[in-house]
Amino acid sequence: MGWTITIGRVAGTEVKVHLTFFILVAFWAMAGYQQGGPPGALLAALSLLALFACVLLHEFGHILMARRFGVRTPDVILLPIGGVARLERIPDEPRQELLIALAGPAVTLAIVVLLYLVLAVSGPEPALWGLQPAGPFLDNLMRVNLYLLLFNLFPAFPMDGGRVLRALLASRLGPVAGTRIAARLGQASAVVAGFYGLTAGMPILLLISLFVFLGAGAEAAAVETRAAGAGLNAAQMMVTEFRSIPIHASLAHAVELLLSSEQREFPVVDNIGRVEGILTRDHIIKGLSQRGQDSTVGEVMAAQVSVVAPTLGFQEALERLRASGLPALPVVDSTGRLVGLLTMDNITDLLLVRRAGAPPVP
Numbered sequence: 001m002g003w004t005i006t007i008g009r010v011a012g013t014e015v016k017v018h019l020t021f022f023i024l025v026a027f028w029a030m031a032g033y034q035q036g037g038p039p040g041a042l043l044a045a046l047s048l049l050a051l052f053a054c055v056l057l058h059e060f061g062h063i064l065m066a067r068r069f070g071v072r073t074p075d076v077i078l079l080p081i082g083g084v085a086r087l088e089r090i091p092d093e094p095r096q097e098l099l100i101a102l103a104g105p106a107v108t109l110a111i112v113v114l115l116y117l118v119l120a121v122s123g124p125e126p127a128l129w130g131l132q133p134a135g136p137f138l139d140n141l142m143r144v145n146l147y148l149l150l151f152n153l154f155p156a157f158p159m160d161g162g163r164v165l166r167a168l169l170a171s172r173l174g175p176v177a178g179t180r181i182a183a184r185l186g187q188a189s190a191v192v193a194g195f196y197g198l199t200a201g202m203p204i205l206l207l208i209s210l211f212v213f214l215g216a217g218a219e220a221a222a223v224e225t226r227a228a229g230a231g232l233n234a235a236q237m238m239v240t241e242f243r244s245i246p247i248h249a250s251l252a253h254a255v256e257l258l259l260s261s262e263q264r265e266f267p268v269v270d271n272i273g274r275v276e277g278i279l280t281r282d283h284i285i286k287g288l289s290q291r292g293q294d295s296t297v298g299e300v301m302a303a304q305v306s307v308v309a310p311t312l313g314f315q316e317a318l319e320r321l322r323a324s325g326l327p328a329l330p331v332v333d334s335t336g337r338l339v340g341l342l343t344m345d346n347i348t349d350l351l352l353v354r355r356a357g358a359p360p361v362p
Contacts, residue, residue, distance in 0.1 A: 004077055013063055013085075014075040015056065021078055024048070047140050052078055054111050054145055058152075059085040061107035062100055069096045079211075082148070089315070090223065094171035094178075101163035108149045115142035157186035158215040176227045183220035187213050228351045229314035237317065237347050238310070238331045238340030244269045245297055247276045252293040254284050265328035267338055268301045275330045275338055277301040307332040308342050317342060 004016040025048055032044025055078065062085045063073040072088040085104075091097045119138055153161040162182050169178030190213035197205030229237075243257060244267040257266060258281060268277040279301040287300030306324055308317050308331045321329050321342055331340035 006075075010060070011063075013060075013073050016075055016077045018077060018079045021052070043137060047137055047144075050137070050141055051144050052083075054108065054141070055083040055148070057111065058104045058108045058148075059083040061103040061105075062087075065100045065103035066091075069093075069100070071096075071100070090175070090226075094167040094175075097170070098164060098167035101160050101167060105149055105152055105160050108145055108152070112142055112145045112149060115145070154189070155182075155185065156189040156212055156216075157182040158219050159186070159212065162186045162216070176224055179220050179223040183216040186216035190216070224355070225318075225351060226315060228354045229318070229347075232314040232350075233310065234308045234312045234317045234331050234342055235310035235340070237314070237350055238308075238342050239346050240340050242267070242341045244273075244338065245279060246271070247296070247298040247301075249297045250293065251284060251287050251291070251295050251297065251300065254279060254297055255288070255293065258284055265326075265341065265343060267330045267341060268297055269338065273338060274336055275305075275307060275332055277303040278305050278326055278328060278330065280327060302326055305329060309333070310339060318347065321347075 003019045005019065006014050006016050008015045025045055028048045029041040029045040032047075033041035036043065056076065059076045063076065066073055066085075066087055069091050071091055073085050074088065076083055076085040087100075091100065115138055119142065152159050153164075155161040155165040157163065157166055157179075162185070165185070166178050166182035169181055172178070173181070190209040194206050194209030194213070197203065197209060242263055243261065245254060245257060247268050247270055254266070257263070264281045266279045267275055268279050270276050276298070279297050283300045283302065287295055291299060305326065306320055306329060308320060308329050310331055310333055312320070321344060327345070328341050328343040330338055331342050333339050
């Protein structure tokens with residue numbers, strides 16, 4: 001995700017903060033200043049930072065439970081509307097997803113109970129409702145955590161309550177149907193909440209609703225993509241009819257190849273056919289404008305690209321292609337021979353065919 005900065009790494013998981021988070025801190029500090037001057041601003045800002053520390057603990061509840069089932073979490077991102085722990089994959093067993101989804105709210109519940117007990121022991125019984133930017137530090141922290149707990153448990157996918165619902169549905173209907181139903185319920189809830197936020201003048205609720213709506217659709221699409229690609233490997237997804245281009249060829253030659261066919265990405269090879277990089281249409285256009293047509297392919301190509309083995313599974317091959325930032329990657333067998341080209345367009349076409357009910361690719 002763009003507009004993020006990495007602030008540290010905990011147990012192998014990068015902790016990132018979206019830059020818009022600092023806007024929220026400034027906004028909340030300003031609200032505190034209006035109520036209590038500079039001390040109120042400082043207290044409000046510290047309260048918000050403490051809240052997001054609790055959000056981070058919530059996300060690490062998910063992360064630690066996921067690791068029990070062998071699911072990696074490359075990073076966790078703190079956003080103005082909460083935190084998002086990016087799981088490498090959704091567990092195959094609905095029971096595992098259920099436990100992962102409940103682990104975060106369990107951490108938040110523990111925080112609420114702990115803060116309530118501390119406040120009850122140190123003074124009169126604390127109230128559970130009401131919130132002021134410049135209000136008592138621990139009181140605010142406990143109440144906001146309680147609000148987040150209740151909000152998170154609402155069965156609107158992709159929030160934790162929605163993930164619990166998806167896991168329960170998937171145990172009976174399968175992951176694709178369960179995800180589709182949970183996503184539709186989540187999007188319907190987001191539309192209702194967004195309309196209310198719009199009419200009631202609550203921009204934060206409108207922003208959260210948009211996040212829920214888009215997140216539900218994206219996760220449903222990801223599950224359907226994974227299901228459609230089940231059992232495939234790179235050899236079944238790659239383009240086998242393509243042209244390569246020598247590393248010392250001129251851009252003028254590359255233009256001829258580009259205009260004479262539908263191919264838009266070209267594997268770049270040395271004199272004995274070993275892959276040296278990938279040349280895309282964008283590389284050609286940029287090279288022409290900056291270096292001229294007499295410059296070589298090797299000067300403008302993407303060098304040291306990751307290669308894909310023909311036996312690599314669908315999900316791993318797709319993730320490698322996405323991580324490269326390129327529209328295509330070369331497929332190379334165990335002898336180093338170039339045997340295909342893995343392109344996002346070809347993968348998309350193949351998945352559309354499989355979703356339409358075509359026989360499996362041999």
